[in-house]
Amino acid sequence: MDLIRHLRFFGAVADARHFGNAARDLGMTQPPLSQGIRRLEQHLGVRLFDRDARGVRITAAGRHLLPAARELLQGADDLVARARDLAVPEQPRVGVAADLDGLVPALFRAPAARGLPVVPTVAGSVELVDLLRDGLIDVAVVRHPGVVDGLTAGPVVVVPMRLERPDGAGAATQGGDLARTNLPVAVPPRHHQPPAHDQLVDALRRAGHSGDVVEARDVGGRQALVAAGAAVGLVPAGPDDEPTPGSPPLRLRVVQPHPSHRRPEIDHDAVAEALGAALAAAAPLAETLGTSQSQTPPAAASPPTVGPPGPRPAT
């Protein structure tokens, strides 16, 4: 017998305490459900329900077995869900750091507009880097600085930010605003990218702000803090915005696996390029300074003087 299917019957009847209602919940008719329960009872060798004129009551044995049955059903659901996660889609799987706020939709829209539909993931940068290393996503936009050992990272894109105040007077900010702000700054959770977070706090203090921050899990949480007057926000300056002088920028990098670890069916570079172009378009004030493609050092003018070159840095 199909045990999982019959345990689903068991759970449904236990929930509904009524064969007709349980059958409706399961999207079937009552006779096969009743037969199914009887088959399960025979299979298990115990009676699960008492039926009488007043309805259906679960037996002591049934109550005893119910938790184990639910655990099996949950396990089966988890297995199916995990398999679905592991099934590799043919589209590029793109990760975007959750800390990018309003830039997130634009970044996903750009590859699609170029005929490169992608499977999106939004998460903290550290998590995205782990997913890249595990081969579970193909390209990601992460906050810089962060540890990107074993991956190929593009140049740093520097996105100017503007201060967002409770009264919405973000655009018309003036110099020294950060220093005069007594409110904490609403920021993403530190664990999303600890070194970038620490760098931001240092920069706030450098600008004369207290460096006090409130960590909020997502954009909505940060907007709520700002709206409630509990914090100020720091958001990427849009095309019509004046960046707040002295405010620390958002630094980003497009990161991918080393060429030898990429899925051959995906054009990683095209996706990375689309993401870079999207960043430039969404944050027109963004700057890219200098270029360094990977952890590979520049060619040395003189060869090493001792022994053969050792292995590459641990990655």
Added chain:
Amino acid sequence: MRGLTAATDPATRAVVGRLRDTARDAGVTAWVHATRLDGPPGAVGLADDAPVAVASLYKLPLAVAWADLVERGELDPGARVTLPARGRTPGPTGVAMLLDEVDLSGRDAVRLMLAVSDNACGDAVLALVGLDRAHRLLRELGLPGTLVRQGSAAETAAVVRDTAAATPAEALRLLADPDRVVETTQYDPAYASAATAAQLGVVLRVLWSRGGAAHEVVRDAMAHQAWRHRVGSGFPHDDVTLHGKTGTLGRLRHEAAVVRFPHEHPVAVVVLTRAARAERHLPRVDAAIGELARLAVGPLRMPAAGAGVGLLPR
């Protein structure tokens, strides 16, 4: 090294997990090795068999080579060394930051090289020992010559060249730019002086096993190291002795040290880090090096039987 380091007991395995978490929280890649120098063997390691560019840590095996040569009678520790104002390697500390000619003994050059990581003295000691002799001695110890691939002048010249800077100061400024990723061959173990964390542990074990007066000069200089913000920050105890040598270049921050709690076996601990952040002042990373050292040394602490007043602390 692998066999010695392979964590077999669950406590040690748990420590490795905590080392990883600490490194992640500080935003660094970390290579860690700790080993008991006396008593029953014991070690803790995180990626301690991977070669890493060691920056000024080359001065540590160089000092051991110098002391070995002195004890063999090949070098005179009192021989005078003249460091003219022009031509000596510049640097932020010691003779390297002075203005006028300095005349000192070879062993004092060793002490300044270790206590304040003096670059001028480092290159002077390298000249006394010679690269060939240093490599021969390292080979005799089963260590790779790459540990002392070059001196401070060559390292500085390479960084200036890689960054296309006009001066060493400008090169360091470029390496510290938060808005771009600037690489140098001196981050790469294939080009820089390089060692694994475990190999630096062997260097400390050799140094602590030697009985010569010159080796005592070296150990004593390490006890006078000017900085306690890295490994030392993990052991803020006045009765715990610390012998250390740091190495720093751009995103690299290292220290190799011997930690000794009273009446316990000394433990060598090597923490090598490469920070994600480029800035020159990262107190959080220095403190993380102390935390990594404390975590690695913890499971190796062991009372030394009979280690009372009779045993001289080294």
